[in-house]
Amino acid sequence: MSKKNPEKKSNPGISRRQFLASGGVAALGSVALSGCATGGGEVKTEAPSTPKISRHRMLGRTGFKVSDISMGCGSIADPNVVRYAYDHGINLFDTAETYGNGDSETKIGTAMQHMDRSKIFIVTKLGIDESPDEQNIIERFNKSLERMKTPYADALMMHGIADQELVTYEPFHSACAKLKTEGKLKHAGISSHGPRGDEPDAMDTVLLKAVDDGRFDIMLLSYGFVNKDEGERVLSACRGKNIGTTNMKSATGLLVIPVLDVDNPSEMVQGWFDYLEADGATREEAIERIKAHLERQKPEHEKALAATQPFMKKHGIKTQDELDRRSYQWVLSNPDAHTICPSMPNFDRLDKFLPLTGTELSSSGQRFLDEYAQVYRSRNCIIGCTDCISACDQQVPVSTILRYAYYYRKLGRQKHAMRKYAALAQNQAGVCLDCSAPCVDACPHGVQVQAQLFEAHGLLTLV
Ligand code: SF4
Ligand code: SF4
Numbered sequence: 001m002s003k004k005n006p007e008k009k010s011n012p013g014i015s016r017r018q019f020l021a022s023g024g025v026a027a028l029g030s031v032a033l034s035g036c037a038t039g040g041g042e043v044k045t046e047a048p049s050t051p052k053i054s055r056h057r058m059l060g061r062t063g064f065k066v067s068d069i070s071m072g073c074g075s076i077a078d079p080n081v082v083r084y085a086y087d088h089g090i091n092l093f094d095t096a097e098t099y100g101n102g103d104s105e106t107k108i109g110t111a112m113q114h115m116d117r118s119k120i121f122i123v124t125k126l127g128i129d130e131s132p133d134e135q136n137i138i139e140r141f142n143k144s145l146e147r148m149k150t151p152y153a154d155a156l157m158m159h160g161i162a163d164q165e166l167v168t169y170e171p172f173h174s175a176c177a178k179l180k181t182e183g184k185l186k187h188a189g190i191s192s193h194g195p196r197g198d199e200p201d202a203m204d205t206v207l208l209k210a211v212d213d214g215r216f217d218i219m220l221l222s223y224g225f226v227n228k229d230e231g232e233r234v235l236s237a238c239r240g241k242n243i244g245t246t247n248m249k250s251a252t253g254l255l256v257i258p259v260l261d262v263d264n265p266s267e268m269v270q271g272w273f274d275y276l277e278a279d280g281a282t283r284e285e286a287i288e289r290i291k292a293h294l295e296r297q298k299p300e301h302e303k304a305l306a307a308t309q310p311f312m313k314k315h316g317i318k319t320q321d322e323l324d325r326r327s328y329q330w331v332l333s334n335p336d337a338h339t340i341c342p343s344m345p346n347f348d349r350l351d352k353f354l355p356l357t358g359t360e361l362s363s364s365g366q367r368f369l370d371e372y373a374q375v376y377r378s379r380n381c382i383i384g385c386t387d388c389i390s391a392c393d394q395q396v397p398v399s400t401i402l403r404y405a406y407y408y409r410k411l412g413r414q415k416h417a418m419r420k421y422a423a424l425a426q427n428q429a430g431v432c433l434d435c436s437a438p439c440v441d442a443c444p445h446g447v448q449v450q451a452q453l454f455e456a457h458g459l460l461t462l463v
Contacts, residue, residue: 050351053089054358057338060244062187062217064121064154067091068332069357071350072248072343073104075413081346082111086120088354094220094246094341096125096159097144105147112149122150123218123246125159125191128169129199137175145184155218157189162199167209176215191220193249194384195399203384204230211237218244222383223337224251225330225369230384235336246341249383249403251327251410260290271414278415293458303451311375315368323372324410325356326365333360343411377446388449391442394431398439398449401429405456421460428461429453 053067070092071085082093095104105124124144126137141156156179158172167190179185190210194203203222210216211234219238223231223245231247238245260269269290276286294301317323331337344350361369373380381402388398401421408417421428437450 050088050354051357052087053091053354057335059092059121059246059338060217060238061242062121062154062244064092064244066121066244066246066339067357068339069353070094070246070339070341072341073108074099074343074411075345075416076100076104076107077346079107079110081344081350082108083114084347085344085350086111086115088350089357090350090354091119092121092123092246092339092341094123094125095148096157097140098125098127098159102143102147105144109147109149117150121154122148123155123157123189123220124148124153125157125189125220126172127159128161128166128172132171134171134175134178137171138178141175141179141184152184152186155187155189156185157191157218157220159191160196161190161192161206161210162194162196162201164201164206164209167206167213173215187217187244188215189218189220189244190216191248192384193222193403195386195389195397200386200389202230202386203227204233205386207234208237211241211243214241216243218246220246220248220341222249223247223331224249224327224383225373226380227382227384230382232334232336235334239336245336245338247331247337247339248341248343249406250331250340250342251324260287260294262287271408275414275418296458307375307378311372315371321352324352326361326369328353328356329359329361329365330369332356343413345411345413378448379452381447381449381452382445385445387444388439388442391438394435395427396429396431396439396453397424397427398453400424401456401460402452405452405459408459418460421456429457432457 053069055068056065057068058064059066067090069090071082071090071094073082073093073095076082085093093108095108097105099105108122124141126132126140126144128137132140141153145151145153156176158166158169161167173188176185176188190207192203192206194206195201207219207221210219219234221231221234223235235245237243265273272290272293273283273286276289277283281289312318328340328342331340342349342353344353381399383399383403383406385399392398401424404417404421407413407420432450432453435450439449440447443449
């Protein structure tokens with residue numbers, strides 16, 4: 001892994017404010033060239049421009065040169081976010097039928113008229129849990145194309161596979177073969193982030209089987225410094241078969257402990273307000289419930305703060321962003337990880353991530369992450385891991401629940417995470433309260449499993 005850290009910001013692009021003032025991508029050509037005015041009005045620059053993508057990598061045997069940062073489209077606030085990403089050089093968009101129940105694909109479709117289709121790579125995904133037949137897969141895929149207003153997708157992935165037996169699911173493969181013949185699809189792919197519900201297989205078990213299968217040209221995997229070994233087993237196998245890799249959930253570490261500032265709520269606390277108010281609570285009721293929740297969580301939060309504050313002080317870091325930046329640079333430093341694919345719901349996230357293009361982690365950044373991994377071991381479950389699963393006779397899906405907490409805290413997808421958690425019904429972590437917690441000894445990675453589950457349960461249910 002290279003140690004250089006150029007932090008370069010080449011190809012300065014247009015700022016978000018300029019973008020919106022210009023009316024979007026349609027007007028950007030003239031802005032970028034003239035740097036002054038569009039639509040008859042002066043365009044003002046109030047902040048340094050967000051840089052454009054400066055590095056590309058070959059996406060395995062797809063033969064496509066992909067931007068080193070791509071766009072995870074799990075939730076998109078506005079089609080202009082897609083257009084803004086495109087204008088800044090992002091050329092891979094990762095969506096799915098289920099993202100916003102088709103809304104993500106629809107927003108990509110709205111932005112499509114402003115993009116040169118031949119210069120972008122669209123990945124969409126379909127779940128196959130309910131044993132769809134070939135015709136069902138083809139019909140659903142055609143609807144995805146309609147929503148995205150495109151005659152073809154570059155890749156169709158099996159979505160979130162957690163059962164290795166599904167890797168060879170024939171209706172999916174025969175549907176892909178037909179769609180390729182019709183010119184509607186270029187590549188078959190697969191995504192996995194390990195166990196899900198009652199499907200128990202680890203991410204690397206699933207994806208290594210998919211590598212051996214030979215029919216997948218591209219894979220989306222969880223890869224970050226917290227699950228280094230597991231991720232690198234998959235990346236190395238993909239390198240051997242020249243399979244393209246897109247990498248998600250790369251910044252798994254956490255620094256932030258929630259506090260309630262009613263006038264200036266953090267993103268997490270705002271998520272609670274949104275959820276409770278959408279559920280019919282008044283502002284006052286929401287404040288009271290959040291206060292009560294934080295009070296119950298206080299002992300755990302105090303323990304966490306005692307562990308984290310000396311570390312943060314030593315390294316002079318104050319925000320979660322500083323940890324996230326290093327985490328993404330760690331992945332960007334590995335050429336086998338062809339592109340990072342973080343969730344980019346809004347302009348802020350794009351402005352935050354784009355300056356990382358072309359950069360790699362410095363040696364001091366590596367030391368920082370090494371120390372972080374030691375200090376915070378107890379708080380970071382490895383996404384995709386299944387090592388403690390057999391220790392729980394209550395069938396609590398540890399890795400799944402802690403992944404939902406990740407969606408909540410790190411991806412800002414509070415409602416999505418809470419709904420997913422609610423769907424677990426009797427398998428929720430409430431039962432952990434009366435348990436002697438054999439899962440703690442079963443975790444070889446030092447995670448305080450029970451404490452993390454308590455925290456996740458509180459976060460995902462606000463109780
Ligand atoms: S605390 Fe008990 S119930 Fe909860 S996950 Fe661990 S073993 Fe299962
Ligand atoms: S708690 Fe430990 S063993 Fe269990 S899934 Fe997380 S990292 Fe793996």
